[in-house]
Amino acid sequence: MTKVTDHISKQKFMEELNRFRKGSITRRHFLNVTGLGAATAVMGAAIPGLLTRPAFAAGDIGDRVILATWPNYHDPANFEAFTEATGAHVQMNVFGSNEEMLAKLQAGGTGWDVFVPTNYTITTYVGEDLIEPLDTSMLPNYDPAAYDPRFSDAGSVDGKLYAVPKDWGTTGYVVNNNHTGGKKLTSWKEFWDMTMDSFSGRTMVHDYQLTTIGNALKYFGYSFNSIDEKELADAEKLLIDAKPHLFAISSDYQPSIRNGDAWMSMAWTGDGKQLNADMPEIEYVLGVEGGEIWSDYYAVPKGAPHRDAAYALINFLLDPQVNAREVLAHGYPTADAHTNKLLPESLLNDPILYPAKELLTALEFGAAVTLTDPNRAELMARFKSA
């Protein structure tokens, strides 16, 4: 059943957030580790094909649409509503990293109809001829004027629209204030210095070169995206010095922070929000030196087997009513002004989701070359095997 809510109360927001939290067992790391990236949730596929199909307002778009996305990133009720309205079931493939998505698309034969790339990957997909320019006539809910261009720019390459914005976020760190002795952490310098001092054995960094190397570069005030040899050498020295003091190199940081084994970890907005909501002593910090800001998009791979359904799904998810429910489920901010009008004031004023302007301006978007630079990949391998 499609339930249309005009406004979402605070109580409903907390309920939604709780639901999200309970579902947070599957995580990026879990998928990374399996190497499969195929914790495939099939939402009642196959069976409808056997039944007589009713007529749908949108016309016949087929019985399914395959979505490649991130863990805990959607409201399942929205997918049910989509199926109700169109007859197409959403089959979800969940991934652990942008690299893994790219690797799968490069290998070919994914069968995906819609996927969720991050800003810095889109030029690579276009360059490799892996995604198609979007036909906006099939996306009536897409209103380019409604978006803060900061979070929608990367969707266009050479003036052509390839991807529409989903939501955005930042990469900072969470710290357990019970162990800081009243000290308030504000910088990446403190993150690394504490790691090698009073927090020895209690810090986690991502198993992801982009953020781990990027945030080590910030220690020296270098760009998050640096591929300069000397700057990378400095970052490498810091990482290798810090390694014996790390609790783990893993993007699955929530369990260890929650049970108290780890006191500090690099973290993304949504995880910071969830941890802080449950344990107020956990604070989400954006380094004053800067760091990463990112934006996720919806895109359609070349040769998508259910192209009509792909457009129908993206259009559906861009509907402000639907998108508002999405935001409440995943806990990341959206850049869409129409959706924001429907969200509770408390959420729009949340300093974790919407950091102060001076913190935000210091942040950098990841660059395509940051992801694909072979020297950074090798640096990460040396760090992990050191």
Added chain:
Amino acid sequence: MSIRTRNWLLLAPAGTLFLALLIVPLTVVLVFSFGERAPAGGVVPAFTLEQYANLPARWTAFKNTLTLAPIGTLAALLIAYPLAYFLAVRADPRWKTILLILVIVPFWTSILIRSYAWIFLLGGRGLPALLEWIGIDGVRLINTPFAVLVGIVYGYLPLMVFPIYVSLERLDKRLLEASSDLGAPPWRTFLQVTLPLSVPGIATGCMLVFILLMGEFLIPAMLGGGKVFFVGNALVDLFLQSRNWAYGSAVAVALVVIMLITVTVYMRLLNRLGASRDDVAIM
């Protein structure tokens, strides 16, 4: 139909599988290993030895694997042998089947789930908390090589137990009686009769566990907190993160070669051991 034709026909299904699932993929890996990484990842065909020249950059991964795999195999053997011995020789026949099933039961659940269980057992609120309660403070278990070792031994134990169990089960009990009748104390009977006769089981178990450990990546990633880096982890990163298929293929080829050498040497040693025992038997 001649016997020859029939033999070929009977071999055809296995042969086809062998070709499609082993020879072809291995050839692809070999070809890739001489290629170069495409700028955005993947592979461009070439003929260069550059990837092989870069192998030392993964030396630590090879070293970690080649250290922990034998230690893990040995630890599994030391734990599995008494268990297999008990099951095959001592256990009450009425209970034997149930006990054997209990050894297999963990295999019904994915190793991933079972490793997650160990994360909680070895984490701060698991065993260390228990130790603290009895007065031993500051024990850190999770994300250490020890945790990886525990995970490995636990995960592969049944593969060691069963071959040894089978070899002990078939043991001719009259030999034990003969040994005893001739005045050998139990420990001597064990060392000179039981143990040598179970060598084939030990050999099979060690080989199974060792080969699987060489390719392991899940347990070190989960219980080692990403800080214990095996060749398997290097491969996962090369294929799924940095998408350097050419280099990844070279690492894979190197691993296969190392395994081939190790297994060949191992078989030679075993054969020689077997041969020398036969000599003794004849004398």
